[in-house]
Amino acid sequence: MKRREILAAAACFVVAVAAAATTALGANVSYDHRALVIDGKRRVLISGSIHYPRSTPDMWPDLLQKSKDGGVDVIETYVFWSGHEPVQNQYNFEGRYDLVQFIKLAAKAGLYVHLRIGPYVCAEWNYGGFPLWLHFIPGIQLRTDNEPYKAEMKRFTAKIVDLMKKEKLYASQGGPIILSQIENEYGNVDSAYGPAAKTYINWAAKMAVSLNTGVPWVMCQQKDAPDPIINTCNGFYCDQFTPNSNNKPKMWTENWSGWFLSFGGAVPYRPVEDLAFAVGRFFQLGGTFQNYYMYHGGTNFGRTSGGPFISTSYDYDAPLDEYGQLRQPKWGHLKDLHKAIKLCEDALLATDPATTSLGSNVEATTYKSGSVCAAFLANTGTSDKTVTFSGNSYKLPAWSVSILPDCKTVAFNTAKVWINAVTVVPSFTREAIDGDSDWSWIDEPVGITKDDAFTKPGLQDQINTTSDQSDYLWYSLSINSEDGAGSQIDVESLGHVLHTFVNGSATGNSNNAKVSEDVPVTLVAGKNTIDLLSVTVGLQNYGAFFDLKGAGITGPVVLKLKNGSAIDLSSQKWTYQVGLKGEGLGLSSGDSAQWVSQSSLPTMKPLVWYKRSFNTPGGDGPLAIDFTGMGKGEAWVNGQSIGRYWPTNIAPSSGCTDSCDYRGSYGANKCLKNCGKPSQTLYHVPRSWLKSTGNTLVLFEENGGDPTKIAFATPQVGSLCAQVSETHPSPVHKWSSDLRAQTKSGPVLSLSCPHPNQVISSIKYASYGTPQGTCGSFNNGQCHSQNTLSIVQKACIGSKNCSIKVSNSTFGEPCGLVRKSLAVEASCT
């Protein structure tokens, strides 16, 4: 053992390792004030969140490998209680919920795991991950010091810990799990729970520790996390965070790589310059564990999305996109960042940071111990600066961190994105759906048609009535009118969507979380039926008492008469039907004798089930359905729900920027795109759910749409672009503290086709000089070397990847002292 390690091990604060027998392969995980300590060695760890049910098991190996290749060491995932125990005491660990398999695959890819059991998880997951049956346990109050709740929380947490132990998945047993989380951001809401919050969190800590996992526990956003639990930070920036004890390391469990999308919202994105800056600052100021939330976001299949109104896509602008493809230049730039940080690892772990100011908004941090030295130079202002550090001069772009693994030579700057990173301009091609049979349909009847409908006086809360077995609840009432005098009905609903039908015809449609609708109605003399279809779109997942928020038509419902008087219908005897008739009949599977196939396919009509068969489009790349033409509903392929679709829910027309300035603090609303367009038109269809021919697609359409308009969409690699200037550092993997070697290697532009069996087939653009514009629209500046295209063609065409030195020695000197760069746009086939 080196001296440094002995010191580190001696300072170690060993956590709850007592009961776990360490096997020969096993790792002892503990921590001290600097870092997690694995087998006596402090570690700098890069982590990335991947939630296993948001992709399919056949995608997992590739996602994990791409994480590993991107420089990730740890996979962080929540455990999704509602998926594992949909009915009390009936467990599901199959398919997308095969947690054990997911963790074993992570280990196989050489990755550690941080298991965030929660079991409340938030996560934009339906009801924050709680199963609905929890809500109906007599006397229960969730997330507080309440015996029935604590009994269930303990039972599920212990169930997961036992499963992990049985499979030997904890590091203490030779497995990959080095860390676990209990609760989730309770500190953000605990004041609402009064004094019981404190006793609850102390109980949760004790309960977790008593499970003897042999690895440390964390609580995120929990300032008062009791020892030995480590309190960790979540946010867009965590460099200013300090843990609540000198014995605990500075850890960041959620660095939001983008943000989630809502139906009705614009698409959020987070520029990689800012994300890399946040990471750079965190490691500069003493952090040693950082996790991207999300590294792969994925898809909210079925009815798993939280809400209300969380979209089916959970892409999150993560380094791996919804389909698992590399998102460039994000993935590549972060990969280089991780390499640069790892070059500093010895220095980071040997000592504490020493930070000094180099002027306004400029900070230098040095980690120096014996012969090792690493430095970080940060410019936290919005204008570029030149500074002197240790006698040398450095240019620091605005809002950036430069990493100097030897305290002298810059290996990486967070704002210089083009270093070995490429931009792929993705495009989707539409492909008509073909198959043996065309569309057939079944009308979903308006109002009460199921045998299990029931009558109750007064208006009932929707979640209490449906137990979330369906998005749909019918509220129906018959009223007699002597003269057909009614003129308007006013409905107050907690949401999320309301459709009104009077005497069988649709009269209105509304989709605000809280619906307050005044619907003009025409009554007939005699009996009239008012049918209200209330629809949930993902149950609340965040906030104090989110579980009690409720949904549906809780009233009042008032009928206004022409003569000016009003009748409150709220306390009448309403008839309720949970779910649709077609749901009861299992139409989503496509099996039924009732499908009608005639040429008069109904379109733009509410409440219709549609079905057709289809052949799977060729290729092995990602596949989506473009739902343009449809309204709102849910879709199933071969009986599996690909999620809710809602292409008619349009983002606000303003608030977007195409090129968001990364300089300055980021927030969830700072960088938005897609304004005035549907929030989501493309919906992921996992290939593993398909056969080559004879697949069944079923849609339930709520508002009205034309299914003949929908099409498959396959993402195509548009172009591969890179731009590297003469002033860029050498590629980080060529970094050397030997300045001469560094200068000799110099900046390099590298291109690499994203798919294994592709080669670079053409160079669409190449200029060495002062090229202008961005990927897809590059054009020559005043300075341009005529031979660029032929040199780049020669170096790249026919190869899977190529590298070109960015210097006069490659292209000749086109124009003297001007600062030059090389820009290339290529295609792969």
Ligand code: GAL
């Ligand atoms: C955090 C929460 C995560 C997720 C995130 C937003 O507050 O811990 O579960 O909801 O916000 O995506």
